[in-house]
Amino acid sequence: MNDRPVYLDHQATTPVDPRVVEAMLPYLTSEFGNPSSSHAYGRTAAAAVATARTRVAALIGAAGPDEIVFTSSGTESNHLALTGAAQALRAAGRGDHIVTTAIEHPATQATCDRLAGDGFRVTRLPVGPDGRLDPAGLVHAVGPDTVLVSVMHANNEIGTLQPLPELAAVTRERGILLHTDAAQSPATVAVDVDALGVDLLTLVGHKMYAPKGVGALYIRRGTPALRPQLVGGGQEHGLRAATENVPGIVALGAAAEIARTEHATDAARIRALRDRLLGALTTALPGLRLNGSSRHRLPGNLSLTFPSHTADRLMTATPGLAFSAGSACHSGGTAPSPVLTAIGLTPDEAARTVRLGIGRHTTGADITTAAELLVTATTPVRP
Template sequence: MMRRVYMDHAATTPLDPAVLDAMLPFLKSEFGNPSALYAEGRRVRSALDEARDQVARAIGAKDPGEIIFTASGTEANNLALRGVLTEARRSGAGDHLVVSGIEHQSVLETAKALADEGFRVTYVPPGPDGIVAPQRVLQSVTSGTVLVSVMLANNETGTLQPVAAIADACKGRGILVHTDAVQAAGQVPVDVEALRVDLLSLSAHKLYGPKGTGALYVRKGTSLRPQMTGGGQELERRAGTENVAGIVGLAKAIDLAVQTMEERTKRLRVLSDMFLSEVMRRIPDVTLNGHATERLPGVVNLAFPGVDGESLLLNLDMHGVAASTGSACAAGSVEPSHVLTAMGFADRARSSLRFSFGRDTTADDVEYVVDVLERLVKRLRKG
């Protein structure tokens, strides 16, 4: 049988068996509708309350009522942007949105949709190191600016962003700050007080939780217009019968992620450093995309000049190695990475691959991938 090495944990992670165990009772016996009046419904309701507490604690939120469960990180990002901007227009607070140019599609496409609806949108480019400078964000701010959205860690390069500094600069001006922490959660400490953000997006399936569940942290007092209406669930901010098992799974997953973070990320750091130095030593002319040290412990994005990224990806897959050309959402398209392009490296965009490590990745896996890479890059460069 062919060896299989999964190096695409930034796209999605396998479910932790302990998370599945936490979820199963709610798929089996505890199936009541949490809105129901009777005892069984109330029991499910209390499981939801506990999950909300757990998620709030994991990100340092003071009040569990600040957590809104959603169906995905994408929905959390949509709710943050659309919810804040449409409410601001209604109340006359403003109509300007500032986002970085390296955001996930769920932020960029939503910004585009809002621009189509008449909102003003400014895109802030990163530097060549992939970092969005707080001063550049500030230069984009006007009197009508309502919201600034900059992700905590980029999903393609893993580069960490100075969100706390950006939030500090915005605070005095009455501008709300949102951060997409989907990739960062579980990899670096995420604390809404330390970050001083008003809104923060999470997704379960990037931290060994289930697909189909995410959450949006909304600081108390933040005006948000619901984007899905109906039965008044999630304190009237997101209607729909709660995905109880999924929510319990998210809570368990983020709780485990926080508990194991130090040890797990130390290991990831060792493995990805080993991968990086081995690749650099054995394959000529390779560049690391993004910041060398300000980056997630398990994400390495490399440019292989003279190699077509898509072909390399396909060949890796034939050798059992799952990597990515960038974001999984855009993988179906042939568009070059908007992140590398925004960093000023449009030329590298078509010859770059992302390798994202996880807790099951071993030193053996890393060696195997470097071996395969060395052979494939040599062959593809000969063309």
């Protein structure tokens, strides 16, 4: 492992925690039953899914496991929340207006684009230079035909946390559903559906030390029934047909249990490492800029605009580090990141911006290496 680059891309994905691997392994081998089968194999699998559901519910302070639907991903959870709610509420004559922000993950943006194509009215609110949505802006955006507001909890590029309780005060008063994409938060931030005031909440396995390909959607009791997007065998309370990904679900449950009990200690350690890295870089590189609110942000996230080097040049110059330019969830394009543009960066500044993501297994030595490599890569060699 030692000759591999230092991994600083925890907003792209997290490694699977060894304890999570251990928990899921039996469900890849001996306990292979289909939870819908009524024999012993099926009952064992169904019991494991039930335990995982209870653990996920406990992580987010849900009233009960019946409020959790397992999905294949964050993308699917967002899609089910937005499309399922929008279609159901329009059919019930409640309205066709959706409000979201300019900095949502592409999973939400693209779902909203599709809904707009299907005749829904979509408002995308701007955020301030600190990456946060002003609740007053939401008050002005909603109207009698607004059925749904979707605002992410923590941004995957700049790490900014949104003022969800204040936003919930606006939606609650008007009987509007509030969805949040909390993909990035649970490993280091307390996520409590009542404290946040949300009706729908997206969770993603591979951002919280479970594998890729599993997610969950929290649906508050009493929420009007969402229109299922996958129909078939009636699994997941009829909301998401398909045989359950039992090993993935067990893994998500184990990861949720670890996050519930360890997120606060992880957060403190990770925040200290982040502050050390930021301190070392700002001291050595005058003109370096931190993007997004420094107070309301994921403990492990640094979005940094370098004074002279582009992200591409920095990545080439530091093969010993694994980090991202913008967001790895949708990299490959050359257009400036819409999130960075939304907080006011010019295309040139966006091109000089990198994302460093610190996580559960990052060590102090990793931070020392990262600071040295980045400073060396950006400091002109003296003749």
